[in-house]
Amino acid sequence: MPELPEVEIVRLGISPYISGNAVVSVTTHSTKLRWLISPEVFTELPGQSILSIERRGKYLLLHFSTGSMLIHLGMTGYLRIVPVGTDLGKHDHFEILFKNSIILRLNDVRKFGSVSWVGLNTQSHKHLQELGPEPLTESFNCTYLYNKSRSRKVTVVQFIMDHKVVAGIGNIYANEALFRAKIRPTMPADRLSIAHTVSLVAAIKSVLTASILVGGTMIDFRDGTEKYGHFLEKLAVYHRSGQPCVVCTTQIQQKRVARRSVFYCKECQR
């Protein structure tokens, strides 16, 4: 599932192909994804060129002079750059044809992704205005996270997956960061000490950075060929229940927390 590193890899991957290029047409093959695709996308884009591509949390923003197109990949969404004439695949829902004869195509099996239009005041969009800080910026720091965690009774894994707290962290990187920080995912957020918070902030930054450097965990874009980022092989706990901890060889535990799976080492994470 695409989280911050995967979305960043997609941004880096598609930018050279579409940045500065003029849109010829926009088509959809679905009545809706998670929501109806905003009608402005079909009327505003043709004739305009992409000024830049930004990532905010797990959202991608394609900026145009009259506003921005907002893309979320949900659980199973991915973007591909394909040449004109490429056959439509199953679950290809949406595409933009560019003047240089390439197509940006969105595929999403589960349809949890979305495509919307954002006016020029990007900040005021309902999906963006309450997003917490970007984890790889200075505004996401120990003081911030410690203060934010006071009076929060939820588990720390739920807390760091809350996009109002910090943007872009999903289940994979939440679990991996907690392992690196040696914090048990089920610990209530308001019981985090300052020392815990220092470790956690550092772990979140390091795990996201490390993943981006090797191309994310699972990613598929560009020319239609399947690509796997190399972070998949570096996962220490995620989807490794029953397998030995990479540090102490104790079997990795799996639990359900708030209807999601968490993975941890009961020896390393206390």
Next chain:
DNA sequence: AAATCTCCCTGTAGGC
């Protein structure tokens, strides 16, 4: 304000 619940969707896994 914060926590919890519901729902969207389809491939996959497990039971028989």
Next chain:
DNA sequence: TGCCTACAGGGAGATT
């Protein structure tokens, strides 16, 4: 082998 059901999961929006 094949049908049927349960289930997973991101996150907005509703409800508690």
